[in-house]
Amino acid sequence: MTAQLISGKELSQEKRVEMKSDVEELKRKGITPGLAVIIVGHDPASQTYVRGKQRACEEVGIHSLLIELEEDTKEEELLAKIDELNVDEAIDGILVQLPLPSQINEQAVIEKISPAKDVDGFHPINIGRMMTGQVCFLPCTPHGIVEMVKSQQIELEGKHVVVVGRSNIVGKPVGQLFLNENATVTYCHSRTNDLKQYTTQADILIAAAGKQHLIRGEHIKAGATVIDVGIHRLDNGKLTGDVNFDEAREKAAYITPVPGGVGPMTITMLLHNTILSAKRSRL
Numbered sequence: 539m540t541a542q543l544i545s546g547k548e549l550s551q552e553k554r555v556e557m558k559s560d561v562e563e564l565k566r567k568g569i570t571p572g573l574a575v576i577i578v579g580h581d582p583a584s585q586t587y588v589r590g591k592q593r594a595c596e597e598v599g600i601h602s603l604l605i606e607l608e609e610d611t612k613e614e615e616l617l618a619k620i621d622e623l624n625v626d627e628a629i630d631g632i633l634v635q636l637p638l639p640s641q642i643n644e645q646a647v648i649e650k651i652s653p654a655k656d657v658d659g660f661h662p663i664n665i666g667r668m669m670t671g672q673v674c675f676l677p678c679t680p681h682g683i684v685e686m687v688k689s690q691q692i693e694l695e696g697k698h699v700v701v702v703g704r705s706n707i708v709g710k711p712v713g714q715l716f717l718n719e720n721a722t723v724t725y726c727h728s729r730t731n732d733l734k735q736y737t738t739q740a741d742i743l744i745a746a747a748g749k750q751h752l753i754r755g756e757h758i759k760a761g762a763t764v765i766d767v768g769i770h771r772l773d774n775g776k777l778t779g780d781v782n783f784d785e786a787r788e789k790a791a792y793i794t795p796v797p798g799g800v801g802p803m804t805i806t807m808l809l810h811n812t813i814l815s816a817k818r819s820r821l
């Protein structure tokens with residue numbers, strides 16, 4: 539069996555076309571959705587991600603404001619900047635690119651962002667609302683993953699979803715979203731004994747461990763759906779994931795590539811949240 543690709547790039551393009559006309563409609567009503575992105579320091583990977591987000595905003599007509607702060611920025615300065623943006627009527631979404639330099643407490647920053655502008659969906663209020671199935675901003679990477687699986691009309695109810703990784707931004711919330719879809723969810727992590735015992739039971743396997751090619755063919759049940767969240771840069775400059783793609787595609791029925799899989803969908807769901815925020819607060 540050779541797995542069918544779930545292209546996050548193509549699904550993103552489709553969604554962004556719809557978003558563009560949504561934004562045009564809002565603009566006719568005098569509303570231009572606005573996203574503020576704050577980057578602290580000069581981490582090259584963060585700069586690449588931020589540029590990608592800005593380009594995507596331009597593509598769909600969202601106003602994007604980039605705020606670049608020095609590496610030695612004090613926590614109070616960053617919190618004060620967020621306070622300003624929280625009351626700025628032209629800004630519907632605030633995103634602080636992580637990781638932050640060590641002098642800044644990440645959680646304090648996340649909690650400073652108004653939950654109504656928390657388009658990353660990291661604020662404890664939005665996380666709590668997600669867990670209890672209420673209206674909220676869903677975190678972008680997990681939301682994008684669910685959208686990719688749904689795009690293939692793959693049934694979720696009663697399916698066994700195994701998540702490898704339990705970070706606050708990917709692993710934990712993606713499991714919660716599949717639970718909300720009536721799947722049965724198992725979490726594996728760095729202390730799990732015999733990873734393969736669990737992954738081979740997965741109808742849908744989410745690899746979000748941040749370990750290059752951790753998931754091999756032998757970890758996959760025949761006919762499973764495999765979602766690769768990992769991003770790793772090889773010595774030759776190319777990107778690869780947490781899944782050994784060549785082995786996995788011989789076992790799985792559906793698989794996401796790296797690049798062109800989860801990455802573009804993450805940005806697309808950020809655009810979605812920003813437009814949603816503008817509609818919620820300004821229509």
Ligand code: NAD
Pocket residue numbers: 679702703704705706707708709726727728729730733746747748749752767768769770800801802804
């Ligand atoms: P993280 O380092 O915060 O968390 C990794 C998790 O994996 C931890 O919970 C850990 O317990 C688990 N883990 C580590 N080694 C393991 C092992 N050998 N077996 C089982 N579990 C193991 O990472 P993160 O922020 O969740 O990101 C994970 C990966 O996804 C990274 O490669 C990151 O670059 C990528 N990522 C991609 C996107 C995207 O848009 N495509 C978004 C966020 C993160």
